[in-house]
Amino acid sequence: MASGGSAKGYALVGVVVVIVLATTGVWNPFPKIWSWINQSDPIAEGVATWQTTIGGSPRSITISGGAIVVEYRTSVEAYGITAGVSLWKSDADWAGVAGTDGDAVVVVGRLLTKGYEVLDPATGTVRRRDTEATAVWTYADAVLDLRCSGAAECELSAWEPRGVRPMWTIAVPGIGFVFNASNPDLPDTRPLTSSQFTAGTAGPRPLPGLIGLPGDGKVQVIDTAQGRVVQTRTPGRDQRVTVVGSRILTVTGEARDGTCYYSVIAHDPPNGQAVWQRDGLNLRTADNGSACKQDRDPAGGYSVVLGVDPVGRQELIAAHDGRVLWHGDKGQNVLAVDDSYALIRSADSATLAARSFGRGRVGWKRPIGAGAQAALTPYAAVVAETKPPRVIAMSPRTGAVLTEARTDAKVFAVGAAGMILVSGRDMAYLAFRGSPAG
Incomplete structure (x- = not known):
């Protein structure tokens, strides 16, 4: 003792x-x-170009030219893409990235505070300030902002990412104070999501030719090239209106006989004429059941929608003319889709096929595990396997492997030369083969 x-x-x-x-x-x-x-621990040992510890759990990450922009809950930070060195940090409640490469900018703002700042992604320098806007949308080639002086008096403006004067400004009455912060949801297609990928993995998309602004029970459809309202539609109680590509889709779900009966009609603005119509096409805008309450937009790419036929088989439809781009067999599932490709899992869950809409056929196939997830970006098709855990990035056109690593980290962003993976508070950059770092 x-x-x-x-x-x-x-x-x-x-x-x-x-x-x-x-x-x-x-x-x-x-x-x-x-x-x-x-x-x-290394996120992708022997594969990652670099790995660094970041300032918290990221809300979003975007590869923007030579910088990697990380959005946290109350701040935004930029890292250099070459070595992962912190470049700058700014207090902000929300952030969005607009533009690409040399004209990229970071748009930041505060909740419950009008206005925003446009920052240089490499230095954090303020390039432009606004004191009136309540909502901002960031695209690969434009910034849209909305300002309201009253519940029924609003204006929408379009800016080039580094522009100092708006390209156009139009009145959008009746919108009210329903939009705020960065990239509030608009009635369009919603991307397919999964746990291993974030919603912003593909980065900012180009400004669509048409967008819809909902408010006061209506949807105002805006031609973004000319800066004018081309049509206003008022959906019925059993309808949902969305803007997909160059068309306005009206989905009707009628409750009858204990189930939902769906129909879809596509209109062409500005003349409002019907272009195509499909009965029995379920775009999954409502939950299963007899209520038929449509509370979400159809899934799909920018001008491609994912539907289900009356016997439960998935199909992909071109919104422009209603063509069936692919009609699946029983048990086949679309894991990811954009305007050019679809990644489709076989009925036995053992094969992933990449279908090219341009060529009208399957471009490549590869074996996958039963729990595999996938995402499509302009630069890579990415697959996340579970047993064993690994991430593989491939060329969407050929299926050639760009990089792969044994890791269970989450894919946050994919750029032209590589992708960002995050595990906890650690971030790693995996360069693609053929890029300078790869």
């Missing part, structure tokens, strides 16, 4: 001595100990 007490006493004296030495600046081992405790 005595020897045990002596050992504890010596240990206590040792701890006191170390603390005294640390506080007097003679010798401080704590930073090295803490660094060792917090040492991160």
